[in-house]
Amino acid sequence: MVLNELGARINGALQALSKASVIDEKAVDALLREVCSALLESDVNVMLVQKMRQNVKKRVNMDELASSANKRKVIQNAVFEELCGLVDPGVQPWKPQKGKQNVIMFVGLQGSGKTTSCTKLAVYYKRKGMKVGLVCADTFRAGAFDQLKQNASRAHVPFYGDYSETDPVQIAIEGVAQFKKSKFDLIIVDTSGRHKQEAELFAEMEQIAAAVKPNNTIFVMDGTIGQAADSQARAFKESVDIGSIIITKMDGHAKGGGAISAVAATGSPIEFIGTGEHMHDLDKFSARPFISKLLGMGDISGLVETVQDMHMEKNEDMMKNLAKGVFTLKDMRDQLQTIMNMGPLNKIMGMMPGMSPDMMKGFDADESTRRLRSYMCVFDSMTELELNSDGKMFEEESRLRRVARGSGVRLVEIQALLYQHKQFGQIVKKMGGPKGMLSKMNPNA
Numbered sequence: 001m002v003l004n005e006l007g008a009r010i011n012g013a014l015q016a017l018s019k020a021s022v023i024d025e026k027a028v029d030a031l032l033r034e035v036c037s038a039l040l041e042s043d044v045n046v047m048l049v050q051k052m053r054q055n056v057k058k059r060v061n062m063d064e065l066a067s068s069a070n071k072r073k074v075i076q077n078a079v080f081e082e083l084c085g086l087v088d089p090g091v092q093p094w095k096p097q098k099g100k101q102n103v104i105m106f107v108g109l110q111g112s113g114k115t116t117s118c119t120k121l122a123v124y125y126k127r128k129g130m131k132v133g134l135v136c137a138d139t140f141r142a143g144a145f146d147q148l149k150q151n152a153s154r155a156h157v158p159f160y161g162d163y164s165e166t167d168p169v170q171i172a173i174e175g176v177a178q179f180k181k182s183k184f185d186l187i188i189v190d191t192s193g194r195h196k197q198e199a200e201l202f203a204e205m206e207q208i209a210a211a212v213k214p215n216n217t218i219f220v221m222d223g224t225i226g227q228a229a230d231s232q233a234r235a236f237k238e239s240v241d242i243g244s245i246i247i248t249k250m251d252g253h254a255k256g257g258g259a260i261s262a263v264a265a266t267g268s269p270i271e272f273i274g275t276g277e278h279m280h281d282l283d284k285f286s287a288r289p290f291i292s293k294l295l296g297m298g299d300i301s302g303l304v305e306t307v308q309d310m311h312m313e314k315n316e317d318m319m320k321n322l323a324k325g326v327f328t329l330k331d332m333r334d335q336l337q338t339i340m341n342m343g344p345l346n347k348i349m350g351m352m353p354g355m356s357p358d359m360m361k362g363f364d365a366d367e368s369t370r371r372l373r374s375y376m377c378v379f380d381s382m383t384e385l386e387l388n389s390d391g392k393m394f395e396e397e398s399r400l401r402r403v404a405r406g407s408g409v410r411l412v413e414i415q416a417l418l419y420q421h422k423q424f425g426q427i428v429k430k431m432g433g434p435k436g437m438l439s440k441m442n443p444n445a
């Protein structure tokens with residue numbers, strides 16, 4: 001991803017500052033030159049880059065800096081804060097509430113990733129326990145109906161559309177009414193994107209908005225469009241009240257900077273970024289963690305949210321076992337299964353502090369996913385007795401061979417699994433038990 005390169009360059013400039021023998025105005029200027037040229041090459045709007053440069057210089061008072069004990073930290077903090085300022089309009093995105101029958105309308109140009117993002121958002125809130133429905137109010141593009149219907153059925157999200165109706169406003173009204181009657185928490189309306197900024201597109205958007213009165217309007221923007229982002233965002237902002245933004249295709253060759261500049265054009269916050277074609281490829285966006293991750297400093301809040309979404313506490317058997325300092329093969333299987341359900345591994349890895357973009361280069365997500373899948377085949381070939389054990393019984397070679405035959409997985413890979421299980425088990429033993437940290441986390445144990 002090209003944004004990784006931006007992160008690496010800014011990071012490089014900050015590190016060069018750490019190594020500089022004298023920290024004076026010249027060193028600060030050199031740092032800013034490098035940071036700004038990296039931002040410009042990533043398509044960030046030139047006015048914004050200029051403003052950012054001025055703001056950093058304002059923040060770093062050279063006279064005070066001369067007497068400061070930690071000059072590097074002062075400068076690095078100033079750059080960090082200003083980078084955050086670039087992507088943060090200072091407004092919180094609107095949040096749907098359970099039991100409130102919220103309506104979200106999606107707008108954006110055709111091909112921006114609107115329909116895909118509708119399903120991703122539905123899956124995101126479904127994971128949070130909401131009852132979500134999708135409405136296809138795009139009668140312009142042939143195939144929009146089938147695409148959203150297919151996505152919705154794959155994601156097990158109820159769908160409303162009408163092949164024979166040609167008026168998108170009518171479809172939106174009926175779809176929203178039907179889902180409201182069935183007490184849905186969140187109703188997502190996908191609208192037409194047409195192919196360019198046509199007057200009819202904006203008129204249609206306004207009519208749908210007037211008819212369904214959405215609580216929030218999300219503007220979907222393609223992250224690869226570069227400098228054109230600014231004028232596109234302004235045109236949409238003039239027609240509808242954009243509440244938040246989703247920037248898509250940030251996984252591919254998106255320089256991302258153009259779309260990031262859209263924040264300034266609309267004054268609306270980026271709420272999510274699309275990082276792939278899969279329904280789980282939607283990352284929550286907030287300025288500080290994003291910049292922190294960009295610079296290889298990790299994204300703790302994203303990691304915490306991901307772990308919370310796993311609802312590990314619902315697996316009572318495992319929590320009880322862990323608190324006692326016991327870790328069975330079944331516990332390991334359940335944990336790995338939950339991780340696999342969370343989507344691509346590289347995303348979770350990327351949230352770990354210390355995982356710089358450079359380090360991620362060596363991580364082969366496909367290979368790790370393949371290994372996890374083969375582990376699942378191994379677990380499927382085990383008996384209940386074996387799964388509930390600590391794995392020691394696999395010292396019997398005949399048992400090991402039986403599982404290898406049943407799962408089609410090589411013996412060495414099964415041994416690697418058992419070894420990893422043993423390692424985890426030792427950690428759990430240390431943390432669990434009556435005095436351990438884990439038993440305090442779970443009062444039911």
Ligand code: GDP
Nearest residue numbers: 110111112113114115116248249274275276277
């Ligand atoms: P719409 O016309 O705005 O509804 O766009 P679609 O949802 O049909 O998406 C257009 C294309 O972009 C499809 O091929 C999607 O699979 C792809 N797409 C959407 N979001 C992403 C993303 O975040 N990353 C990548 N790589 N592709 C995406």
